[in-house]
Amino acid sequence: MKNLSWVLVVILSIVVAIFSYKFTVGSVAPSDDGRQSVVLTKDERNAILLEMRVWLESAQGVLAAAVKDDMVEAAKIARVSGMAAEAATPGSLFRKIPLEMKKLGFATRDYFDQIAVLAETGKGSKAVIAKLSESMNNCIACHAVYRLPEEAPAK
Numbered sequence: 440m441k442n443l444s445w446v447l448v449v450i451l452s453i454v455v456a457i458f459s460y461k462f463t464v465g466s467v468a469p470s471d472d473g474r475q476s477v478v479l480t481k482d483e484r485n486a487i488l489l490e491m492r493v494w495l496e497s498a499q500g501v502l503a504a505a506v507k508d509d510m511v512e513a514a515k516i517a518r519v520s521g522m523a524a525e526a527a528t529p530g531s532l533f534r535k536i537p538l539e540m541k542k543l544g545f546a547t548r549d550y551f552d553q554i555a556v557l558a559e560t561g562k563g564s565k566a567v568i569a570k571l572s573e574s575m576n577n578c579i580a581c582h583a584v585y586r587l588p589e590e591a592p593a594k
């Protein structure tokens with residue numbers, strides 16, 4: 440009996456180690472353009488790319504609202520890409536996306552929330568635009584390192 444518990448402890452430790460490794464490294468492969476390919480299913484990839492297009496829309500929308508000094512609109516648009524929207528992200532992605540990429544992704548959502556707070560608390564359009572500009576360094580940083588290859592078409 441005692442031996443059996445040890446076997447179980449060892450097996451569980453291995454399972455935990457594998458999960459932690461996968462969680463940190465994610466599902467990646469080298470890419471021929473020097474970046475890392477994050478290998479996802481078609482649906483997961485589509486979900487992220489949709490998220491990306493929403494981020495682009497939010498960035499443009501915040502700028503357009505800030506130029507008009509419309510802080511209510513700026514806050515509303517920024518919240519669309521804030522942390523609350525993370526609920527729409529498929530859970531399976533947490534395992535497949537490398538830790539560094541997850542951090543950049545969450546930080547980007549957090550930036551959109553910060554932009555909303557600046558707008559809501561009357562900090563003005565210049566502060567909003569400055570934060571948006573800062574946040575977009577995350578877009579650049581992540582795109583420089585990761586790509587999402589499309590599945591090879593079935594032959």
Ligand code: HEC
Nearest residue numbers: 488491492494495540543544547577578581582585586587
């Ligand atoms: C956590 C990483 C990460 C961050 C942060 C990030 N992106 Fe992306 N984005 C990606 C990856 C990976 C792709 C796929 C690129 C590829 O395969 O070449 C992508 C693709 C896109 C696309 C193409 C979408 C499509 O339908 O093909 C747009 C637009 C985009 N990102 C906008 C943004 C904007 C705007 C920001 C910042 C507000 C941003 N992204 C931040 C990882 C990120």
